[in-house]
Amino acid sequence: MTKGVGSIGAAAASAAAGGQLPLFLISFRYRNELAPLIERTGRRVIAARRAEAAGRRFIASGATIAVIDARDAEEEAVAACAAMAAAVGSAGSALLVIVDDIASLDRYLAAGATHYLAAPFGETEMRIALAFADRHAERLAGGGRAASVRAALRLSESEAWIWKPGDRMVTLSAALADRIGVATETVPMSMLFRLMDRESRRLAREAIDRLLSTGRSTAFAHRSRALGERLAHHISYDEERHAVVAWVEVDRRDDEPAGEDGDALTGLPAVDRIRQWVERRLADDQLAEPRCILLMLGIMRFGLVNAAFGRPTGDAVLQGVARRIERVIDRIGLEHTMIARTAGSEFAIALGAPVTADTAELIANRLVESVAWPFVSGDSLIPLSCRVGIAAIDGEGRRDAGTLFQRAAAALAAAKHGDTGLVRALDADSEAEAHRRNQLEIDLRRALDHDQIDILFQPQVDIRSGQIMGVEALARWRHPQLGELGAVPLFATAARSDFVVQLSTYVQQRALEVAASWPEHMGNLRLSVNVTAADIAQPNFVEDFLSRVDKAGFPRDRLTAEVTESGLIADLAGAAGLLAQLRGAGLRVAIDDFGTGYSSLAYLKALPLDYLKIDKTLAEDITGSTRDRIVVRGVIEMARSLGLAVITEGVETKAQLSLLAREGCNYYQGYLCSPPIDSGTLEAMVVGKSMSVVE
Incomplete structure (x- = not known):
C-alpha cells in the first residue's frame, strides 16, 4: 500500500483551508471511525453506509464534496462512484475516494472520481485531501454559478424548505408539500412545527438559532406524529438567498448527520455509536x-444548576x-478517539490504542481544568466542576464494551464520592461502592411508594425563655x-438520580400532614420546611x-419556608418576587445554612426574609479564637440591622449556647436540646417542658 493524497488528473495543487459546508460521506465498513476524523477538520458530516439513491441524497445534503470510502469495499465503492458521478458533475462538486490500493485508481477515475486519498492516513492527510477537493469545487463554481445550480437542484429534487429570518411563511418544495399533505408550497412556519412535539420544537428552534449565530x-x-415517521432536517444558510435552507429526509438511523447521531443538543454521537466503536477495538487482536x-x-450537581438557571441555559x-x-x-493529538454524551450531564471519551494509562490520566486532569472555567450566562457566571473516572480492560477477563462502560461508571462514582481527588482510576473498592450507590438510586424510587421516608422534627428553642x-x-x-x-x-442519592424535586415535595407534604394533626397544646409551634433552589425554579412554585x-390543613401563619442552597438561585429578582408572594400569603421565610458555600451577602440583600439561620460550622467556631467569635458576632449584628431574627444550628454545648446568647442570637437548635425526633416524642417533650440551659 502507498500512503498519499492526490488529484486524479492533476499532479499538484495548493492546500486551501476547508470551509464549513456539509460533507457527504459513504463508508461501507468504517463510518463510525472515519466520520469523527473528518469532523475534526471543521466539516459537518452527513454519513451513510449504503449507496441507495446516493446522487439524490448528495444533492439534497447541500455538500460540495462527496467522499466514498473504498477500503475493503472496492466493488461497492466503484458502483457508488458511478451512481453519484452525474449529480456531482451537474452540481460542480468534487468526488474524493479513499482507497487502500492505488492500483485500482483507474477504475475510480473511469467511474467519475475527481480526487483520491490512499490509506493509511491521519487527520493531516485528510485535511490536505479535502483542501484539494475544495479548490476543485471553487474553480468549478465560477463566481457562484455552480452554487446556484446546487441550490436549484436541491429544492427541485428534494423534500426541502426555505425560510428567510423574520418571515412568518416558509417555502416548501413540491415533494415536501406532497409528503405533509398541503396543496400550497407557501405555508406558515407554525405548520411545520405542528409536526413536532414540544421538546422537538425546542430543539428545532435551538438548531436554527445555532445556525444563525455561528453560520x-x-x-x-x-418523530412526526402526523406522518408516523422520524424526519431529519439538515439546515444551512444560503448566502445568496439570505435564507435558511433545509432538506428533509426520513431518518432510518442509517444515514444521519454523524455529529448528531442521537444527540441533537451537543452534536456528539450517542452512546450506542461509541459502544460499537469500543466493541470493535476490544475485539481487534492486532x-x-x-x-x-x-x-x-x-458534571457535579448539574441538576440543581439546570433548575436554578433554567433549561435553555443548562x-x-x-x-x-x-x-x-x-x-x-x-x-x-491521539490518532484514535471518540467522544459521546451518554446521559444528561455525563460524557464518555474513548481512547484507542496506542494509548497509556499515564496519557489517560493527563487527559482526565486537563478535562477537569477545562470544565472548571466558569460559564457566562448573561450577567451571571456559572461555576462548574466535574469528576472523571478511568477504566481499561487489560489481560484476563471479559472483553466487551458493556463491561468497560460499567467499570468506567464505577470509577466515576468513586471520583464523585471520594474524599480526595477529582480523577479516579477503577479499583475493586470503587467498583463495589459504585454498585452500592446504583442500588441506592433504585431503592429510593421504591422508598416513597413503600412509606420508608420518615419525617422527624428538631426543636428550635428561644434562647432567653x-x-x-418551633421545629x-x-x-x-x-x-x-x-x-x-x-x-x-438521602438527598445525595436523589441528586444523582434527578429525583430531588419529587423527594422535596414528598417531604414537605408529609411534614405538613403530620404537623396539621398536632394536638391543641402544640398549636403555637412554628413548622419550618426546606425549600430548595430547584423547588423555586419549578413552574407555578408558589401556587x-x-x-x-x-x-x-396547616395554618399558613405558623409556617416558615427555609430556603436552602440559595447560591444556586440564578434569578434573584424572580426568586425575591416568589418569596414575597409567600410572605404575602402569611408565611415567613428563612435563609438556611448561612456561612456555607451556598449563601452570601447578596442573597440577604436581595431576598425578602424573616430569619437568618447560621450554619453549625459557625456555631462551632464561636468557642474558638477571638477572630472566630468576631465573625459570628458580625453576622448576628448584621442580621439584627436588617431586622432579621437569628437561629443557630448545630448547638451541642452549654458553652456555645452561652456565647451565642451573649452575642444576641435569638434561637438555637441542636443536640444540646434534642436530636431530630418523631412527632410522638416531640409531643411529650413540649408538654410543660422548659428547655432553659442558659447560664
Whole structure:
C-alpha cells in the first residue's frame, strides 16, 4: 500500500483551508471511525453506509464534496462512484475516494472520481485531501454559478424548505408539500412545527438559532406524529438567498448527520455509536494493550444548576462542555478517539490504542481544568466542576464494551464520592461502592411508594425563655437492609438520580400532614420546611406550594419556608418576587445554612426574609479564637440591622449556647436540646417542658 493524497488528473495543487459546508460521506465498513476524523477538520458530516439513491441524497445534503470510502469495499465503492458521478458533475462538486490500493485508481477515475486519498492516513492527510477537493469545487463554481445550480437542484429534487429570518411563511418544495399533505408550497412556519412535539420544537428552534449565530450547518430530527415517521432536517444558510435552507429526509438511523447521531443538543454521537466503536477495538487482536481506555466525565450537581438557571441555559452549558472536551482531545493529538454524551450531564471519551494509562490520566486532569472555567450566562457566571473516572480492560477477563462502560461508571462514582481527588482510576473498592450507590438510586424510587421516608422534627428553642418555639422538619430513610439513613445520603442519592424535586415535595407534604394533626397544646409551634433552589425554579412554585399547605390543613401563619442552597438561585429578582408572594400569603421565610458555600451577602440583600439561620460550622467556631467569635458576632449584628431574627444550628454545648446568647442570637437548635425526633416524642417533650440551659 502507498500512503498519499492526490488529484486524479492533476499532479499538484495548493492546500486551501476547508470551509464549513456539509460533507457527504459513504463508508461501507468504517463510518463510525472515519466520520469523527473528518469532523475534526471543521466539516459537518452527513454519513451513510449504503449507496441507495446516493446522487439524490448528495444533492439534497447541500455538500460540495462527496467522499466514498473504498477500503475493503472496492466493488461497492466503484458502483457508488458511478451512481453519484452525474449529480456531482451537474452540481460542480468534487468526488474524493479513499482507497487502500492505488492500483485500482483507474477504475475510480473511469467511474467519475475527481480526487483520491490512499490509506493509511491521519487527520493531516485528510485535511490536505479535502483542501484539494475544495479548490476543485471553487474553480468549478465560477463566481457562484455552480452554487446556484446546487441550490436549484436541491429544492427541485428534494423534500426541502426555505425560510428567510423574520418571515412568518416558509417555502416548501413540491415533494415536501406532497409528503405533509398541503396543496400550497407557501405555508406558515407554525405548520411545520405542528409536526413536532414540544421538546422537538425546542430543539428545532435551538438548531436554527445555532445556525444563525455561528453560520455553521447543523441538523435536528423529530418523530412526526402526523406522518408516523422520524424526519431529519439538515439546515444551512444560503448566502445568496439570505435564507435558511433545509432538506428533509426520513431518518432510518442509517444515514444521519454523524455529529448528531442521537444527540441533537451537543452534536456528539450517542452512546450506542461509541459502544460499537469500543466493541470493535476490544475485539481487534492486532492492537496493543490496552486496546481501549474509557474516560467517563460527570458534571457535579448539574441538576440543581439546570433548575436554578433554567433549561435553555443548562442546555447551553452542556453544549459548551462538549466543545471544551473536543478541544482538550484535539490538543492531545491521539490518532484514535471518540467522544459521546451518554446521559444528561455525563460524557464518555474513548481512547484507542496506542494509548497509556499515564496519557489517560493527563487527559482526565486537563478535562477537569477545562470544565472548571466558569460559564457566562448573561450577567451571571456559572461555576462548574466535574469528576472523571478511568477504566481499561487489560489481560484476563471479559472483553466487551458493556463491561468497560460499567467499570468506567464505577470509577466515576468513586471520583464523585471520594474524599480526595477529582480523577479516579477503577479499583475493586470503587467498583463495589459504585454498585452500592446504583442500588441506592433504585431503592429510593421504591422508598416513597413503600412509606420508608420518615419525617422527624428538631426543636428550635428561644434562647432567653428556654421554650420550644418551633421545629424544623427533617427526613430520614428507613432502608430495609441498611437501616436508618440521614438527610445527607438521602438527598445525595436523589441528586444523582434527578429525583430531588419529587423527594422535596414528598417531604414537605408529609411534614405538613403530620404537623396539621398536632394536638391543641402544640398549636403555637412554628413548622419550618426546606425549600430548595430547584423547588423555586419549578413552574407555578408558589401556587403548588400553597396548595400543599392548604390541602394538609396547616395554618399558613405558623409556617416558615427555609430556603436552602440559595447560591444556586440564578434569578434573584424572580426568586425575591416568589418569596414575597409567600410572605404575602402569611408565611415567613428563612435563609438556611448561612456561612456555607451556598449563601452570601447578596442573597440577604436581595431576598425578602424573616430569619437568618447560621450554619453549625459557625456555631462551632464561636468557642474558638477571638477572630472566630468576631465573625459570628458580625453576622448576628448584621442580621439584627436588617431586622432579621437569628437561629443557630448545630448547638451541642452549654458553652456555645452561652456565647451565642451573649452575642444576641435569638434561637438555637441542636443536640444540646434534642436530636431530630418523631412527632410522638416531640409531643411529650413540649408538654410543660422548659428547655432553659442558659447560664
